Amino acid sequence: MTAPIRLALVGMGKIAHDQHLPAIAAGQSFDLVATVSRSGESVGGLPFFRDVYELAASGLEVDAVSLCTPPQVRRAIAQYCIGQGWHVFLEKPPGATLAEVIALRDAAAAKGVSLFASWHxxxxxxxxxxxxxxxxxxxxxxxxxxxxxxxxxxxxxxxxxxxxxxxxxxxxxxxxxxxxxxxxxxxxxxxxxxxxxxxxxxxxxxxxxxxxxxxxxxxxxxxxxxxxxxxxxxxxxxxxxxxxxxxxxxxxxxxxxxxxxxxxDLHGEYPGLYHRFGAIVRAGVSDVDVSPLRAVxxxxxxxxxxxxxxxxx
Structure with missing residues (x-):
């Protein structure tokens, strides 16, 4: 994959606005094509959807998603996105439990998509x-x-x-x-x-x-x-x-x-995350380190x- 990776941003809360949007805009690896939010929030006139099921049903071409939802609801969303063949970026913490993250790691491996447990x-x-x-x-x-x-x-x-x-x-x-x-x-x-x-x-x-x-x-x-x-x-x-x-x-x-x-503050952290996400997507691998979550x-x-x-x- 050499063209920009078509990305949907899911969960348009504070961290999405403060960190994800500027990092995506500043980099060259990703092309933001849609946002997903229960409030139906558009960014720059891009298509927006209420949930990932609506996004998938739209037929919009998507390669990857960044999930910025609270951790309690993230596993089911990530599981669905992996099933669609989309590469998945998990905001930290990557899940509400260790078992959820391990299951997502295994699902991504079986589907052949990249999963990134980000630690900014x-x-x-x-x-x-x-x-x-x-x-x-x-x-x-x-x-x-x-x-x-x-x-x-x-x-x-x-x-x-x-x-x-x-x-x-x-x-x-x-x-x-x-x-x-x-x-x-x-x-x-x-x-x-x-x-x-x-x-x-x-x-x-x-x-x-x-x-x-x-x-x-x-x-x-x-x-x-x-x-x-x-x-x-x-x-x-x-x-x-x-x-x-x-x-x-x-x-x-x-x-x-x-x-x-x-x-x-946060100098270079989220640009660094997106650089890493782009690299693992293009390499066809995942990066899922659970050691911080295991410590908690x-x-x-x-x-x-x-x-x-x-x-x-």
């Missing part, structure tokens, strides 16, 4: 340099601090508080997508405490202790109630200095000296749930 934070500019630096050093300990204001970043998104919505692990899984990429050894949950508002089904904060296969501790602190400065940081102490990834992975500091920085699932399996005050937006 892995495409932040500091991530690969951090991975390379850590690969040559011994990790002693690490700390993940991911604190943001849910009212700012997820306004009116009630789905995030429902079962399968992940709560604070919706952003927390971004941190885990970076940690599972840059840390040289596998790590596992030892203990976890999950603060769950009494009127919600998903946690608003969490404290997790991981340990890797060599015994190094990785502490994780998540909180959706952060006001003022927001924190998206991973600090790793090694036998040869301390590495800090801040601002969600876009700024890399080693021993207090900034090694890489960009002013814009393990936290929920081992975590102690603590009821806290109600959350009202």
């Amino acid at each position: 934070s892995r495409y932040a500019d500091g991530v690969e340099p951090a991975r390379a630096w850590l690969a040559e050093r011994e990790v002693k300990r690490a700390k993940i601090t991911w604190r943001e204001d849910v009212r700012v970043w997820h306004p009116g998104q009630d789905w995030i508080w429902e079962p399968g919505g992940f709560g604070v692990f919706d952003p927390g899984i971004n941190a885990l997508s970076i940690a599972t990429r840059i840390l040289p050894r596998p790590f596992f949950v030892e203990t976890a405490e999950l603060d769950v508002p009494s009127n919600r089904a998903a946690p608003i904060a969490a404290r997790v202790s991981f340990r890797d296969t060599a015994g190094a501790e990785i502490a994780m602190d998540l909180d959706f109630r952060q006001e003022g400065p927001q924190h998206w940081d991973i600090e790793v102490e090694t036998d040869d200095g301390t590495l800090l990834l801040s601002k969600g992975g876009s700024v890399l500091t080693i021993d207090g000296k900034e090694a890489l920085a960009h002013d814009a 699932a393990d936290v929920f399996l081992r975590g102690r749930h603590i009821s806290v005050e109600p959350f009202v937006e």
Whole structure:
């Protein structure tokens, strides 16, 4: 496939407008041909449809879809799209459960289409340099601090508080997508405490202790109630200095000296995702790494749930 890949964007919420549309427009791999939304939202006069079934029935030529729906409803939509022979881009988290994502991976392989479980934070500019630096050093300990204001970043998104919505692990899984990429050894949950508002089904904060296969501790602190400065940081102490990834992975500091920085949040992340999606489609392969989702699932399996005050937006 050498011509632009004909793409439909499914689910026209905040992330689709803020990240997907600009990234698609800026790249050359994809040609946006339609949008799909329950509200029937058109972009630039393109055809729009209420659901993927209506899209398929229209006869419009589509090669691939990007699914930006909440994770709770994504599996059935993705399964249908795979059945149509469309390549599928899954916004993170790729599904509500591990079993869903594995089933989609197997279905895509059987159909011969590409499936991409996207982890946008892995495409932040500091991530690969951090991975390379850590690969040559011994990790002693690490700390993940991911604190943001849910009212700012997820306004009116009630789905995030429902079962399968992940709560604070919706952003927390971004941190885990970076940690599972840059840390040289596998790590596992030892203990976890999950603060769950009494009127919600998903946690608003969490404290997790991981340990890797060599015994190094990785502490994780998540909180959706952060006001003022927001924190998206991973600090790793090694036998040869301390590495800090801040601002969600876009700024890399080693021993207090900034090694890489960009002013814009999410600099290059979604263009990077679409570059990767285009590459796997053209290569006829899939990219489905479930390690960040597995880490979250393990936290929920081992975590102690603590009821806290109600959350009202």
